[in-house]
Amino acid sequence: MTTDLRPADVTMLRDMVAMLVDRKAPTEIIGAGTKRAIGRPTNVEYLLDLSKLAGIHEYEPNELVLTCGAGTPLWTIESALESNNQQLAFEPMDYGPLLGGPAARGTIGGVLSANLSGPRRFKAGAARDHFLGVQAVSGRGEIFKGGGKVVKNVTGYDMCKLLAGSWGTLALMSEVTIKVLPAPEDTQTLVLHGQNVADAVAAMTLAAQSPHEVSGAAWLPESGETLLRIEGFPESVKARLAAMQALLAGLPGEQSILDAADSQARWQMVRDVEPLQATQEWPVWRISLPPASAPEVWQALMASVGVAGYLDWAGGLLWFAVDPGLADGGAGTIRGVLATNGGGHATLIRGAAGLRSGVAVFPPMSAGLEALQGRIKGNFDPNGILNRGRMAGF
Amino acid sequence: MLRMPEPDAVVLARRVQIAEDLRAMLPADSVIADEHQRRVYESDGLTAYRQLPMIVVLPETTAQVSQVLKYCSENNVKIVPRGAGTSLSGGALPLADGVTLGLGKFKQVLDIDLPNRCAVVQPGVTNLGVTQAVQHLGFYYAPDPSSQIACTIGGNVAENSGGVHCLKYGTTTNNILGLEMVLMDGEVIRIGGKHLDAELYDLMGVICGSEGLLGVITEVTVRILPRPATARALLIGFPSNETAGDCVANIISAGIIPGGMEMMDRPAIHAAEAFVHAGYPLDVEALLIVELDGPKAEVDELIERVRVIAESAGSVSLRISNTEAERESFWAGRKAAFPAVGRISPDYYCMDGTIPRGALAKVLNRMAELSEQYGLRVANVFHAGDGNLHPLILYDANKPGELEAAEDFGADILRLCVEVGGVLTGEHGVGVEKRDLMPEMFTEDDLKHQIRVKCAFDPEQLLNPGKVFPTLHRCAEMGRMHIRAGQMPFPDLPRF
Numbered sequence: 062m063t064t065d066l067r068p069a070d071v072t073m074l075r076d077m078v079a080m081l082v083d084r085k086a087p088t089e090i091i092g093a094g095t096k097r098a099i100g101r102p103t104n105v106e107y108l109l110d111l112s113k114l115a116g117i118h119e120y121e122p123n124e125l126v127l128t129c130g131a132g133t134p135l136w137t138i139e140s141a142l143e144s145n146n147q148q149l150a151f152e153p154m155d156y157g158p159l160l161g162g163p164a165a166r167g168t169i170g171g172v173l174s175a176n177l178s179g180p181r182r183f184k185a186g187a188a189r190d191h192f193l194g195v196q197a198v199s200g201r202g203e204i205f206k207g208g209g210k211v212v213k214n215v216t217g218y219d220m221c222k223l224l225a226g227s228w229g230t231l232a233l234m235s236e237v238t239i240k241v242l243p244a245p246e247d248t249q250t251l252v253l254h255g256q257n258v259a260d261a262v263a264a265m266t267l268a269a270q271s272p273h274e275v276s277g278a279a280w281l282p283e284s285g286e287t288l289l290r291i292e293g294f295p296e297s298v299k300a301r302l303a304a305m306q307a308l309l310a311g312l313p314g315e316q317s318i319l320d321a322a323d324s325q326a327r328w329q330m331v332r333d334v335e336p337l338q339a340t341q342e343w344p345v346w347r348i349s350l351p352p353a354s355a356p357e358v359w360q361a362l363m364a365s366v367g368v369a370g371y372l373d374w375a376g377g378l379l380w381f382a383v384d385p386g387l388a389d390g391g392a393g394t395i396r397g398v399l400a401t402n403g404g405g406h407a408t409l410i411r412g413a414a415g416l417r418s419g420v421a422v423f424p425p426m427s428a429g430l431e432a433l434q435g436r437i438k439g440n441f442d443p444n445g446i447l448n449r450g451r452m453a454g455f
Numbered sequence: 456m457l458r459m460p461e462p463d464a465v466v467l468a469r470r471v472q473i474a475e476d477l478r479a480m481l482p483a484d485s486v487i488a489d490e491h492q493r494r495v496y497e498s499d500g501l502t503a504y505r506q507l508p509m510i511v512v513l514p515e516t517t518a519q520v521s522q523v524l525k526y527c528s529e530n531n532v533k534i535v536p537r538g539a540g541t542s543l544s545g546g547a548l549p550l551a552d553g554v555t556l557g558l559g560k561f562k563q564v565l566d567i568d569l570p571n572r573c574a575v576v577q578p579g580v581t582n583l584g585v586t587q588a589v590q591h592l593g594f595y596y597a598p599d600p601s602s603q604i605a606c607t608i609g610g611n612v613a614e615n616s617g618g619v620h621c622l623k624y625g626t627t628t629n630n631i632l633g634l635e636m637v638l639m640d641g642e643v644i645r646i647g648g649k650h651l652d653a654e655l656y657d658l659m660g661v662i663c664g665s666e667g668l669l670g671v672i673t674e675v676t677v678r679i680l681p682r683p684a685t686a687r688a689l690l691i692g693f694p695s696n697e698t699a700g701d702c703v704a705n706i707i708s709a710g711i712i713p714g715g716m717e718m719m720d721r722p723a724i725h726a727a728e729a730f731v732h733a734g735y736p737l738d739v740e741a742l743l744i745v746e747l748d749g750p751k752a753e754v755d756e757l758i759e760r761v762r763v764i765a766e767s768a769g770s771v772s773l774r775i776s777n778t779e780a781e782r783e784s785f786w787a788g789r790k791a792a793f794p795a796v797g798r799i800s801p802d803y804y805c806m807d808g809t810i811p812r813g814a815l816a817k818v819l820n821r822m823a824e825l826s827e828q829y830g831l832r833v834a835n836v837f838h839a840g841d842g843n844l845h846p847l848i849l850y851d852a853n854k855p856g857e858l859e860a861a862e863d864f865g866a867d868i869l870r871l872c873v874e875v876g877g878v879l880t881g882e883h884g885v886g887v888e889k890r891d892l893m894p895e896m897f898t899e900d901d902l903k904h905q906i907r908v909k910c911a912f913d914p915e916q917l918l919n920p921g922k923v924f925p926t927l928h929r930c931a932e933m934g935r936m937h938i939r940a941g942q943m944p945f946p947d948l949p950r951f
């Protein structure tokens with residue numbers, strides 16, 4: 062049985078953490094709780110729910126910054142931005158449906174803690190690249206802040222980067238400042254049909270090496286489509302689309318174009334891993350790899366452990382489902398194939414609790430790096446109360 | 456002037472022995488103990504501060520760096536990493552009892568990988584050297600500090616350096632994929648690679664901007680980008696700083712993120728024009744350079760949109776570049792602004808705060824008052840897009856008291872930046888220069904959490920001590936928990 066704690070402000074949060082530290086009580090940290098099924102299962106006594114730390118505190122569209130409570134729902138932020146023709150350029154994805162839950166429920170704190178991003182990541186950066194400032198309570202029960210509320214800052218260590226992707230294991234964020242950017246006026250997608258993995262990676266590479274500023278490049282093997290997204294001012298989109306068509310004319314595959322509305326729907330599908338949502342029994346891996354290695358890695362994995370998958374980030378991201386019968390969820394094969402094909406790393410995003418307690422959900426590291434990470438964890442959370450064991454041994 | 460930590464007498468007394476030990480692990484010309492040759496390293500870009508290093512080493516391989524650090528760690532000897540020594544905050548200022556470890560021999564571009572849009576380089580390669588290695592292939596490395604012909608990639612990572620294009624393309628941290636680094640105990644770690652995103656904690660993100668306090672960077676994998684098809688610029692004069700500031704805000708709110716957007720105030724315009732004759736208008740209070748880059752169709756369209764915005768904000772002069780030569784002439788004065796100011800004053804002191812852009816007029820007016828109060832002139836160049844100010848304070852170090860007055864003036868400007876919601880440094884780093892101002896922005900607990908990161912990397916605090924943090928806390932002391940049982944809030948919560 063767990064006890065739920067729901068602090069209403071940062072002082073209360075600090076006092077609650079101090080109490081938990083004193084009791085050395087293992088605690089799970091949640092925003093809206095949409096990603097609880099990611100990571101190693103843990104046994105906790107308390108559940109610290111940050112959803113009440115919500116609300117936009119400052120939003121200056123002209124300064125390109127927004128400050129809000131970490132528990133603010135993402136949709137609240139996105140609708141505020143939309144009314145000023147702005148957006149989160151890192152295009153945060155939604156894990157909800159992939160994990161068998163409802164869509165559009167996540168909080169900004171969860172997005173940052175998991176360092177989520179979407180198809181625009183390879184051009185515009187990940188959540189961490191837009192995370193400017195933070196106030197948090199560490200596992201020592203102390204409030205601290207890092208970063209600032211302006212877009213350019215190198216004062217002190219970049220604590221935002223440390224917390225981005227730390228999955229609530231170092232500190233509990235109470236307030237965050239993020240960089241926001243203008244939304245594109247127009248979006249079009251060039252589709253190449255009848256593509257195998259080699260065709261697709263060749264086309265995506267050529268597109269990414271061109272000066273036409275492609276902001277999405279994905280390959281969907283089911284339909285054999287390569288998608289190339291072009292966004293921006295209408296005149297510019299038109300010119301770049303024509304240039305891209307000419308550039309890729311010599312490559313295999315019929316070309317067609319998706320308009321703004323169809324583009325939006327299609328890229329949301331790519332972003333939220335829709336192709337792998339339906340069969341919930343399939344374990345799903347998120348694999349970050351050097352884009353040029355994608356064909357070899359895809360072929361090796363499909364010939365061994367795979368059942369389905371697709372490429373995003375111009376080949377740099379492989380969403381991959383494996384045979385549910387495999388004892389280790391394919392971990393050994395996947396990590397072995399990456400190691401012999403230029404590196405990269407794999408994280409198990411969806412898997413039954415039994416599987417998640419048996420394999421390294423997050424990528425294993427060299428002993429030296431793991432020890433260093435462990436020292437950071439130890440310095441921020443000496444009693445190991447925050448999401449203990451979720452990411453790694455500590 | 457700032458005080459540095461007291462030198463360690465035991466280490467100083469062993470200087471000759473230490474040099475001999477280092478010679479045993481490095482090529483003969485890689486250990487510099489001779490005073491005349493050490494002099495070269497006594498300062499960096501913050502020239503008001505000088506200190507002769509105890510010894511200088513110039514290793515050639517990662518294995519040698521590792522050996523040196525392991526030895527120094529075992530012998531309690533401090534290390535100051537050094538790239539090209541262009542830091543403007545004293546980050547590479549030597550220590551009297553420290554070994555300055557220069558990366559000058561790490562000069563190779565190891566791998567250019569176009570299919571993966573990246574390059575692997577050694578840390579001593581210059582920033583411009585990276586672009587030069589890939590430009591014949593139509594690529595470039597985006598962060599472009601004004602010091603790019605001299606500064607090194609290792610130094611750029613350590614300072615998280617930016618440049619005039621960083622509003623659109625990001626600073627160093629947004630443009631690197633992988634690192635090799637040697638920790639103080641000699642352990643070599645590799646982070647990232649040719650793929651995106653960290654495995655676990657984003658150590659690369661923390662190391663970037665850590666000012667040589669966490670480890671010695673020995674290899675960097677950088678992202679390279681295809682060169683934009685075109686670039687054109689507008690040179691726009693305004694009757695006041697306020698109208699120029701309005702124009703910047705209106706450009707951003709029209710959804711336009713220019714490749715570069717730079718502002719100069721009247722004193723900076725006059726100094727630059729007198730120096731390079733760029734053709735700048737002299738009858739304006741503020742000058743804006745707005746550069747649009749990208750596909751030709753886009754650039755042509757946006758140039759037009761910016762022209763309309765500028766005119767409605769009250770511009771009094773406006774030129775649009777039609778050729779590369781013209782575009783470069785617009786930049787010539789801005790790029791020469793620092794040396795231009797150097798011509799009209801024996802010395803100048805360059806500040807680097809960032810402010811919310813909305814506070815620009817307030818900050819410039821207050822700066823004018825401070826200028827009167829201190830009796831020192833100030834010229835402003837400004838990365839207008841991202842709010843990063845570079846006030847240049849003019850002084851004469853030979854006049855008694857002027858350096859101190861310039862430093863006090865600078866500190867007041869930085870306090871003002873923090874007061875209006877900004878930060879102490881946008882790209883030059885804290886170093887020794889802003890070390891003692893850190894409490895203006897951070898509480899004791901804020902700083903302690905940063906130091907706890909440091910303690911995970913370098914528990915004995917032998918790497919670049921005396922920089923960034925105003926007080927040195929022993930790591931053991933940082934580990935203590937200050938929570939008293941019995942005085943706990945929520946005593947009634949159930950426990951299990």
Ligand SMILES: Cc1cc2nc3c(=O)[nH]c(=O)nc-3n(C[C@H](O)[C@H](O)[C@H](O)COP(=O)(O)OP(=O)(O)OC[C@H]3O[C@@H](n4cnc5c(N)ncnc54)[C@H](O)[C@@H]3O)c2cc1C
Pocket residue numbers: 499500535536537538539540541542543545546547558578599600601602605606607608609610611612613614615616617618619666667668670671672673793882883919
């Ligand atoms: C005229 C001029 C213009 C400038 N313009 C800009 C600008 O536009 N934008 C900007 O951001 N900066 C600018 N700078 C500041 C400076 O050039 C940058 O901070 C640069 O990145 C420093 O690089 P460096 O190789 O000279 O490093 P150094 O000055 O040698 O060292 C800087 C810091 O990095 C550490 N360091 C260096 N190499 C390593 C390594 N391999 N491993 C670990 N730590 C290391 C040092 O210990 C030190 O703390 C300018 C400086 C000058 C003099």
